[in-house]
Amino acid sequence: MKTRKRKNQAPRKTMLIVGANEKEALFFSQVRKDARYSNLSVEWAGGESDxxxxxxxxSRKRSSGKFNEVWLVFSFVDLNVDVETVKRLIPIANKKKVNLCWSNPGINLWYLFHFRGANGLITDSNSIDNAIKKEIPDYKNTAKYLRTEGLDFYQRICVKDNDANRNARAYNEAVENVLGLPAINYIELHLAIIENCGAANFTQNQRTIGM
Structure with missing residues (x-):
């Protein structure tokens, strides 16, 4: 009887996402849990704003946890940073092997792109929230929301991830020359998650939520 040869599979790389704000950490914790990414870890930076x-x-978390790849997720509005500050710190982050993932003004811009694009530059976070509420009436741009009523928030929008990527690309092309930097680079993080963790493993119920 012939024995079946097992293919040698390299272990998946371990990946860490550090949320500068608790909202970002909670959102990507939902991504990790709902997509069943066993080699993805998510942590909150604990309130540091610099x-x-x-x-x-x-960088320290990457070394102490022996992660292959680490991403720091932050928003301009929460840290009160500008484009020049981010551009200045990108080389420092690269040297410390930390990938930066930002949104300008905030993570709610990424949420919005799941439902629609933008015709012009968006700088007002409140207007973004109001647009999202038209799609998800109970939405609130708070960490408490993601822990309570919005515990299934990612499940509600995950079926539109491809729309978000497409809208984010179009928006960056339109505003990068004005801002001097892409307004949002969640696309790169999204691709890194797929590369390191594989395609999301949603149940049928998860796929149909929000459709």
């Missing part, structure tokens, strides 16, 4: 210090925190 971007350079956050880069150092993420």
């Amino acid at each position: 971007l350079e210090k956050l880069i150092s925190i993420a």
Whole structure:
């Protein structure tokens, strides 16, 4: 009787996402749980608001946890940073092997792109929230929401991830020359998650929520 040869599979790389804000950590914790990514870890930076210090925190977490790849997720509005500050710190982050993932003004821009694009530059976070509420009436741009009524928030929008990527690309092309930097680079993080963790493993119920 012939024995079946087992293919040698390299172990998946371990990946860490550090959320500068608790909202970001909670959102990507939902991504990790709902998509069943066993080699993805998500942590909150604990309230630090200085971007350079956050880069150092993420770097230490990468080393102490022996992660292959680490991403620091932050928003311009929460850290009160500008484009020049981020551009100055990108080389420092690269040196410390920390990938930066930002949104300008905030993570709610990424949520919005799941439902629609933008015709012009968006700088007002409140207007973004109001647009999202038209799609998800109980939505609130708070960490408490993601822990309570919005515990299934990612399940509600995950079926539109491809729309979000497409809308984010179009928006960046339109505003990068004005801002001097892409407004949002969640696309790169999304691709890194797929590369390191594989395609999301949703149940049928999860696929149909929000459709």
